[in-house]
Amino acid sequence: MSDDLINCEVAYALPTQQALIELAIKPGASVEDVINTSGILQQFPDIDLANSKVGIWSRVVKLRDTVKEGDRIEIYRPLIADPKEIRKRRAEKAKEEGRADKVTGGRVNPLKAKETKGDKQTLETEKDTANPK
Known part of the structure; x- marks a missing residue:
């Protein structure tokens, strides 16, 4: 049987x-x-x-x-929260905290971060130090 x-x-x-x-x-x-x-x-x-x-x-x-x-x-159990909405909130928080680029949403480029802070002179000094004449 x-x-x-x-x-x-x-x-x-x-x-x-x-x-x-x-x-x-x-x-x-x-x-x-x-x-x-x-x-x-x-x-x-x-x-x-x-x-x-x-x-x-x-x-x-x-x-x-x-x-x-x-x-x-x-x-399957229903989802508690919409995953798409959670990712969106996490990205917004990262932008506010400066951990993400405000335009692209990607990682912050350290060279661009210095420029946006008004440290163009520091950036130029670093370039001169790296390539002495």
């Missing part, structure tokens, strides 16, 4: 704990069937399958997709 079953896993993780449940299911079962059979929804009642994304081996799939031998079904 066990020859008629396929093996798969259901994974879910929180910041402080994780669950990995191994199952033997009938071939042709959907992702939703496997999740319901695993009992993970009872273990983590906060999971809302209607609004959560699920995947197999890090690729997003639909709940009606069929599970194959060896698949790991992953239930």
Whole structure:
């Protein structure tokens, strides 16, 4: 009878704990069937399958997709913050602190930084010292 079953896993993780449940299911079962059979929804009642994304081996799939031998079904939590917005805020902060070029957003060029501070004379002195006549 066990020859008629396929093996798969259901994974879910929180910041402080994780669950990995191994199952033997009938071939042709959907992702939703496997999740319901695993009992993970009872273990983590906060999971809302209607609004959560699920995947197999890090690729997003639909709940009606069929599970194959060896698949790991992953239930994804929603993002707390938009990564694009976080990067934008971090870049703005770096510009304000002088760690990033205000025009390009890249690293500050030390030679340009001296010029913008009004140290053109110091820069010229450094050039003369490096190339004596």
